[in-house]
Amino acid sequence: MRVLVVGSGGREHALAWKLAQSPTLTELHAAPGNPGIAALAECHPIRADDPESLLGLARSLEVDLVVVGPELPLVLGLADALRRFGFLVFGPSAAAARIEGSKSFAKEVMAAAGVPSAKRLALARPPCVVKADGLAAGKGVFVCRTRAEVDVAMRALSGSGGDIVVEELLSGPEVSLFGICDGREVRALVSAQDFKRAYDGDEGPNTGGMGAYAPAVGIDPSAAEALVEEVHRPVLAELSRRGSPFVGLLYAGLMMTPDGARVLEFNCRFGDPETQAVVPLVDGDLLEALAAAASGDVSGVSVESSGSAAVTVVLAAERYPEDGHRGGAIHGVADAESAGALVFHAGTALQGERLVTNGGRILAVTGRGRSLAEARTIAYDGAELISFPGARFRRDIAAAAVGIGVDR
Numbered sequence: 236m237r238v239l240v241v242g243s244g245g246r247e248h249a250l251a252w253k254l255a256q257s258p259t260l261t262e263l264h265a266a267p268g269n270p271g272i273a274a275l276a277e278c279h280p281i282r283a284d285d286p287e288s289l290l291g292l293a294r295s296l297e298v299d300l301v302v303v304g305p306e307l308p309l310v311l312g313l314a315d316a317l318r319r320f321g322f323l324v325f326g327p328s329a330a331a332a333r334i335e336g337s338k339s340f341a342k343e344v345m346a347a348a349g350v351p352s353a354k355r356l357a358l359a360r361p362p363c364v365v366k367a368d369g370l371a372a373g374k375g376v377f378v379c380r381t382r383a384e385v386d387v388a389m390r391a392l393s394g395s396g397g398d399i400v401v402e403e404l405l406s407g408p409e410v411s412l413f414g415i416c417d418g419r420e421v422r423a424l425v426s427a428q429d430f431k432r433a434y435d436g437d438e439g440p441n442t443g444g445m446g447a448y449a450p451a452v453g454i455d456p457s458a459a460e461a462l463v464e465e466v467h468r469p470v471l472a473e474l475s476r477r478g479s480p481f482v483g484l485l486y487a488g489l490m491m492t493p494d495g496a497r498v499l500e501f502n503c504r505f506g507d508p509e510t511q512a513v514v515p516l517v518d519g520d521l522l523e524a525l526a527a528a529a530s531g532d533v534s535g536v537s538v539e540s541s542g543s544a545a546v547t548v549v550l551a552a553e554r555y556p557e558d559g560h561r562g563g564a565i566h567g568v569a570d571a572e573s574a575g576a577l578v579f580h581a582g583t584a585l586q587g588e589r590l591v592t593n594g595g596r597i598l599a600v601t602g603r604g605r606s607l608a609e610a611r612t613i614a615y616d617g618a619e620l621i622s623f624p625g626a627r628f629r630r631d632i633a634a635a636a637v638g639i640g641v642d643r
Contacts, residue, residue, distance in 0.1 A: 236522065237262040239293055240276065241283050241313070242304025243269045245549075245581035245599040246507035249514045250302060250521075251275045252579070257522035264296055270590060271580030286313045293322055300325065300526050303483075306370060306504050310336040314483070323529040327503050330479035334470070335503040338368045338400045344477075345498060348469035352498040353402040353490070359385050368398035376431075376441050378404065407492040409499070410451045411509045412459060414467040414487070415524055417533045418480030421471060422524065423463045425516050425540040426454035427509040428636070433556060435631045442556045443596060446632035448546045448607060449512040453491075456540070462489065462496055470501070482528060511579050511599040512545040544607040546614040546633045548600045549581070553625030555595035563592040563624035576617025577601040592623050608637045 236259045240251050248271045255263055255275045266289060268278030281288045283305050293301055301317055303309055303326035312329035326332075333340045345352045359365055359379070365388035367375030377388030392399050411429055414421040427449040433439030454462070466487050474481045486502035505514075514521065518541040527536050552560035559582060568578050568590065579601065582594020598621060602613025611633050618628055 236260055236300060236526065237296060237298045238264065238522065239296060239298040239301045240265045240268075240272070240304060241289060241301065241308060243267050243272075243283065244304065244507055245579040245596065246505050246510040247304040248272050248579040248581070249511045249599075250304065250505065252577070253514045253517065253521045254302070257520050259520070260522055262296075264292075264298065266292055269580045270583050270585050271578070283308050284311065286311065286316045289313060290316050290320060293317060294320065299323060300522075300529060302326070302525055304504060306332070306335055306502065309483070309503050310370060323526065325483055325525040325529045327481045327483040328479060330477075331474055331481040331483075332503040333479075334474070334481070334485070334501040336370060338366055338500070339398065341501050342400070344470060344473050348473040350466055350469050350498055351495065353405055356401045356403060359389060359399075359401045361385055362404040364402045364404050365389065365392060366400045366402065367392050368400050380404070405490045405492050405497055405499070407490050408452070410454055410462075410489045410491055410496075411447070411506055412454075412462055412466070412487045412489060413505065413509070413513060414463055414485045415528050415533060415536065415538060416467070416471055416481050416483060416485050417528045417531050418475060418482045419471060420533050421463055421467045421485065422533050422536050422538050423456075423459045423467075424513050424538055425449050426451040426459050427506075427513050428452070429506065429509050430629060430632055435629050440556055442551075444506070444508045445549045445551065445629045446547055447509045447512045448610070448633035448636060449509070449516055449544065450540065452636050462487070465496065466498060482531070507581075508547045508549050508596075508599050511577075511601050512547040515545050515577060515601055515603055516540045516543060518542075543603055543605055544610045545601055545603045546607065546611040548614045548618045548628050548632050549596050550598045550600065550618060550621060550623075550626050550628050551596050552582070552592065552594070553627055559595035560592040560597070560623070560625055561594070562586070565590045565592060565597070565621065565623040567621040568598070570620040571600060571617035574617055574620060575602070575613050577603070578617065578621070597623060597626070607633055611637060
């Protein structure tokens with residue numbers, strides 16, 4: 236099977252890494268890819284938000300499956316354009332991708348489907364959560380406990396020109412749950428918990444994600460299946476009823492409140508950095524599962540977890556999320572890999588033979604182990620071996636889950 240992965244981040248590197256292990260894979264391509272993906276696939280310098288060029292590439296390569304990583308090309312209709320020319324695509328149509336592209340639309344769908352979510356508020360009064368209605372690369376959410384924080388959020392989002400959604404502030408542990416969907420049915424991947432804030436102790440602004448671990452505490456396979464029954468299947472049924480069946484990865488961001496699970500958001504693609512923790516735990520052929528979903532039938536798909544655990548630590552630029560870093564030499568990736576970690580490239584580039592920084596989140600270091608504690612040790616040992624100018628990472632990823640302090 237010839238496969239094209241669309242995207243250039245750590246999520247796409249993790250997907251390419253897993254797809255490359257499939258016995259049915261004959262060729263792996265990526266657009267635009269990154270230096271890490273280039274070790275696994277042939278990379279093509281085409282942006283993920285250039286549907287016309289991507290369509291031309293898919294046609295010239297005669298690919299059998301296109302796996303779309305980022306949300307923007309899905310919301311813009313890349314999957315529709317590819318399907319019109321007969322390509323199998325793992326990724327929803329523009330109409331179905333509105334579940335992420337518009338929080339107001341997602342609220343409407345959940346209400347119609349009877350799926351519990353955070354209550355929408357008419358006024359922005361603390362405590363509350365203020366969100367951009369549209370896409371914001373994971374940075375359009377402001378948790379506001381004071382009037383001053385509300386004012387900051389409103390100023391930030393008013394300048395973006397889009398609509399604003401205000402919700403009640405819920406409390407409880409967060410869980411990310413991915414479902415591989417064929418338009419009618421869904422198969423759940425192992426649960427995860429991500430860390431959105433920039434600094435230890437969940438301080439600082441929201442980011443695209445500073446780390447993750449899997450499985451989430453208390454969410455075993457039976458609990459995950461119960462959540463899929465409560466959350467994913469009703470939404471799939473409602474989207475299908477509206478004539479927009481969802482084919483791809485439906486990601487539910489959940490808050491496990493004392494009154495049960497509440498949906499904080501839906502995403503229409505694999506999460507980043509959760510994918511870097513979840514995918515290494517998939518026991519089986521992920522390519523077979525994605526192709527089955529794209530073909531419209533996941534009934535025979537198995538994506539069970541290996542039973543081990545994974546922890547991912549993101550190495551970011553010093554001023555991320557306000558700014559990134561470009562051109563700084565990166566050292567120690569091979570050392571981290573030799574020590575047992577997986578290193579997924581996110582914001583990297585090559586200058587000649589030299590690996591350099593090229594973004595905000597630079598690398599994602601994943602440790603796998605028989606326990607969460609073992610996986611965490613491997614991830615942090617690997618992260619410590621990597622350096623670049625201004626490199627920083629949170630030191631409390633999965634710390635509470637294994638019952639230790641934030642100093643590793």
